[in-house]
Amino acid sequence: MKEKHIFIRKAFIYKKLNDSQIKEVNEGYEYDALLGYWVKKNNRKPAIYDPHFSGPITKKQDIETGEDQKGE
């Protein structure tokens, strides 16, 4: 059998979180289109400063939080 390229062999494979899964994790919060940030539904405070909000979440599950705008 043909050996795979070294990059393919050494790649880190993970299950990507999709937008609806991220939304599910952040139940109780919603995006405010006029403020341009996510808020907690019951007090309209910014979600990023709420300790229960998952915050910037990486899709490739490493420490560099947030999607670094590399993909689509």
Added chain:
Amino acid sequence: MNEVEILIISNKFDFTTDYITHELHKLGIPYVRINRDEFPSYGIKLSLSNEELHIKISGNKFIVTNEKLKSVYFRAPTFLRYLYTPLEPENQLFKSQWASFIRNLIIFENALWINHPVNTYKAENKLFQLKVAKEIGFKIPFTLVSNNGDLLGLDDKNKYVIKTLDAGLFKIGKKEAFIYTNIVKGNELTNNSNLKLLPVIIQEYLYPKLDIRATVVGNKVWAVKILKQGKSIDGDWRRTKKEELEFISVDLPHDINLLCSTLVKKLGLSFGAIDLAYCDSEYFFLEVNPTGEWAWLINSAGLDIHKLIAKLLFSGVIKT
């Protein structure tokens, strides 16, 4: 009608952008955020006769003009990397046409861009960054690019670093994969006929090395050293468990600090996330990411990066 001074181009789930919009909201600065994944919910009209962009969001109208617009925060990719083939023709056109639309917003030439997509496009090329970094005085690791290990003259027993030229993201079945920086032995490259499939960056293995992330915003440079349970990390630190990592603020020597801000400037950027390695009492430039992440450093290292980005967006100029 709200005439805005700051335009933010992002996507709805990019929570990093929230830090900026919240700062701008606190400062009372007129801004608007448009998300790439929400275009169909907006009403958009761009008139070239007066170079005005009208955006209707949730019944509210925003107007962007070359005269009033101070800055643009561009949180979007410049290279199109399609990992998934959209099933529907509409999806394909949605992606290509809106991506082009946001690129065309470069008609707002008077604004400060963080970062300008044209410059990001150029600066994202790793070999080009290394070349520029070397030219301005950075020490860089010995670097080759090849698809044929036999041409390289590598020592079979020595260790080398291999990395991708472009972000190593791809799809395997229903899962996604990412290629981090890897450490390999020379014989893994010289005896690998499959290497010819694609170009690979091969670099000198710096060991032991201390990873340093320098985040540049305008002229300001923040640096953190990256440790795993108090010790430096062999290989790609991003593979270390989150809870074991420490990010500790450090002061870089003045000349290295200056090289970081000079590099970002030289590449025509206002922001850059630079990876450095400290090895053998020298600082090596590894790469700069014009679209690099920074939000995790707010809590982990106490850096107020978001506040300075917001201030820079408000001022619309980088003081020299």
